[in-house]
Structures are given as C-alpha cells and as structure tokens.
Amino acid sequence: MDASTIGTIDTIAAARRHDRVDTGLAEAFGQIVGAQQVITAFDARLAYARDRLPFAVFRERAGGIAGAVPRLVLRPADAAQVAAIVRHACANGIPVIPYGSGSGVLGGAIALGGEVLVDLRRLDRIVAIHPLDAMVTVECGMNGARLEAALDAQGLTTGHLPQSIEISTVGGWVACRGGGQASSRYGKIEDIVVGLKAVLPDGRSIEVRPVARRSVGPSILDLLVGSEGVFGIITEVTLRVWKKPALERAVVLAFPSLPAAWGCAREMMQAELRPQIVRIYDHVESAERTRDLAPFETRPILAMMAFCGSEPMVAAESSTALAIAAAFDGRQAPLGPFEHWQQNRYVAYSQKWHAAGYFNDTIEVTANWSAIPALYEAIALAVRQVHPLLHFGAHWSHVYPEGACQYMTVRLPPMDAQTALPLHAELWQVVQDLTLAHGGSIAHHHGAGLFRGPWMGRELGTGLDVLQAIKDALDPGNLLNPGKLGLRPRAGAKDIRQGFTGRGAGHGGD
C-alpha cells in the first residue's frame, strides 16, 4: 500500500486487501529493536490504526477506517533505540509517529499514510525519585496509574490525576499538555514538568535539565510540552512531586443558578484558595447526580469541592470557601454525589455509549469568567438545533482566577453512520466557532491532534506560522507526526473527514 492509494481507502476490508509489508524495512528496523519487537501482522497493526478519537471509533464501528493502518509498529526498549529509529527514518524519508497508550481523543496518534508507529510503552522505568528536590524522573512510556502507585507507596504524588490515568503514559501527558482532576491545586502538566529528554526529528538528543527555574531565553521545555510528537519524541520526564496530603475534606453545595456557582468558584480562586477539586455541573448534569436529594429541589445546581493539606490549612480553606458559597446563596448538601464521583473518577463512560450505538463525544474549551455565561448559553442553544434528540450537558472542572474549562458532552442517538457523521462534524463546528467568537480557546487539555487542525489558524493566528517555521527548520522532510497540530500534512496524506463533514467542517474555521 503506497501513500497514493491511502487517501482512497475507507474500509478495513480494503485496507486489508491493499496491505503489503515492506520486509526490507521491517528487517532494517529489526536490526535496531530486535525482530520480535517489529509488529508486521495486519490485525496487530490495525489495533494501532486509531486512538480514542470518537470520529475514528464511529467510522470503525461501521467497518470503516478513519486514517491508515501504520506501515509497521516498533517497540523500542530505551532512548538509544528511539534515537536510532528516528535517525534511520530520517535518512530514508520514512514518517514516524510516537505512540503512548493511544488514549488521545483528537487523533494525534493516527497514521495518515506510510507512517511507522513507535510504541513507547517498553520505556517504563522510574529512573530516580529525588526526595530532597521533590522530583521524580521517569521514562516516557510509564503508565500513569503505575507511576502514581509507586509514588503513593512513598507517600508522594505528582498531583497530575487525569481521568485517563489508567490508560495513558507520562510522555503522552506531556506531549498533549494535559490537565488532571486536581489541577486547580497542583496545576496542569506544564506546571508539573521540570525537565525532560527527547529525540529531535533528525535523531539528535536534547535534554532540558531539571532545575527549579532558568532565565536563558525562551523555554525549550515549553517548545516540547504540548508538541504532540511533531517536534520530538520525549523519552524521559522529570516531574514535581508533593507529599500526599494529610487530610482531604470534600464539600458538596447546592446553588440556585449557574451564575451563582460560577461566581463562587471565581471568588474562591481570586481569593487565592487552592482547592484540589472544583466541579460545577449544569442543570442537565446536576439532575443526573442529585436525584432525590432535598437541597437540590430548590437549588438545582451541583458544585463539589475538596480541600487538602494539613488540618489548619484545610480548616482555613474550607471555611473561607463556605463563607464565599453562602454569599452566593450556596447551601451545603450531603456528600453522596462527591463519593460517587470519587469512586468512578477514572471510568471511561464513553465506552458504554459507544457500545450501545450512540455517537458520544466530549469537547473541552476554555473561556474567561466574563465570557462563560454567554458562551454556555450560545453553545447550548446552537447544538440543540443540530438534532432534536441530542444530549448536551456541561461541567466546569478546572478553574482559574481568570476563567475555567467548559467540558461538554454531546451525544447523538443511534442512527446510521452516514447520517450521524455530518451531524457530529457540525456539532464540532458550532462549538469551536462559538468558542473563538467568545474569545476563548478551542482546547483546554485534550490537545489539537488531527481533529482540531481546521481551527488552529484562528486559534493561534500568526502563531501557527511560527510553529510551522519551527517545524520546517527542525524537520525539513516533514517526517515526525506530520499533519498534526494544524501543521502541513505530507503530500497524499489522508484527509480523515473527507465525505463525512457537515457544512464544510473539514476545512471550516479558516
């Protein structure tokens, strides 16, 4: 299968029919990683043909294929093998995609034709825990939950606890510029990474030594955090660690309205509180969680918070938060909704809906407090016009003094994929366009990947030209994860949304 055929292959059956393994290439990479670590079998490679991008899941459910089956999958053991793979690929013009655990939801790890995938999960060692400097150094392919369990045994935590912690890698967190559920206290991954090692597109190694801070020009660390595999393959990461808090105290609140709950969160953050958890749910998501709970009959909006640290810190923060909540007519409610969330905080609910034939997706955006009320209303109104039976709900679970992440669930009922996919594309178009129109950012923590490419020009403006210029300088052959982050794809690369878009969403937004 060569790149010129890829763009036309839309079904798994056709991909299988056209599939040819380049045995010479497999042997050459086998010299680097060992023949048994080169995956050539079609079905085994097919399992890597998509990440958790819902659009790709929907296509697969209907026997389709969104991107392309990777040419080979390589499983290196260490950073030296990663560098050797990239050097060989660079010398021979072979495109390469780094792959963590494939939990990304924007298609960042999806091949578009001719790429070799590098599965990094064998790089899974804790290199060192530095108790005095409060850091841990870990290889990129380490599973998030395994890292947290190892730290927990020593009374430590990174504070980065994404819902996908059990199905994602540390390298993937950094590559996607992710955010965990305790981000309002510990920060997002960019606040937690202190240093890293990576392999550049030409095979050179680069290190940002883990030092508390530096003032030596623009941050190279920040060039790689959020680079989604286009500027380098991250092989090792050093993260901040914190002592596990002695105490955690949750507070559940019932508010009369969304503006009251938003006002409370805003005041709390502007009063310099650092809650570990803040979650505010709209009417739809509140109702799902508060059935038969008396306080919510008159105050239908659910907000949950948790404070942690030493007893005096927790006492001071929670009493201040309760005073702020009272000023917004918030009333304390039973802890049941928080306990339920805590028990299920790492569950991937989307699987259930996909299995039942629904078209479920989540879209997270950022907006400032001044914009959130109008943005929420505008999106809620517009998406409901896309389909009468659409489920739409939202919550705000990462809060800042300036604004918050608005995390929305959109779900179309079961129908045939040919009908659903243009509607799904239209939902994205509506949400991303309205977010930009309200001055927000199109992505809070899931990254841009492939699917947000059409809006990257409007999100970054001239900034996208800057990223493209850096890409061209570092990777003149456009070989490392080409076509992601809104950057130029390779000639002949598959346009995954071709034929499935509503109102020109495939190239919308520019």
Ligand SMILES: Cc1cc2nc3c(=O)[nH]c(=O)nc-3n(C[C@H](O)[C@H](O)[C@H](O)COP(=O)(O)OP(=O)(O)OC[C@H]3O[C@@H](n4cnc5c(N)ncnc54)[C@H](O)[C@@H]3O)c2cc1C
């Ligand atoms: C149910 C569910 C819940 C989620 N919850 C959260 C959440 O709470 N917070 C959050 O931030 N995200 C969340 N996500 C999204 C996803 O889990 C994160 O983006 C995660 O960081 C991806 O990690 P991964 O190892 O699976 O990366 P992959 O999906 O394998 O890769 C993602 C991107 O990063 C690149 N990449 C991966 N590893 C490297 C590396 N070592 N060097 C360079 N590039 C690399 C890939 O090429 C790709 O572009 C969720 C996803 C799901 C399915």
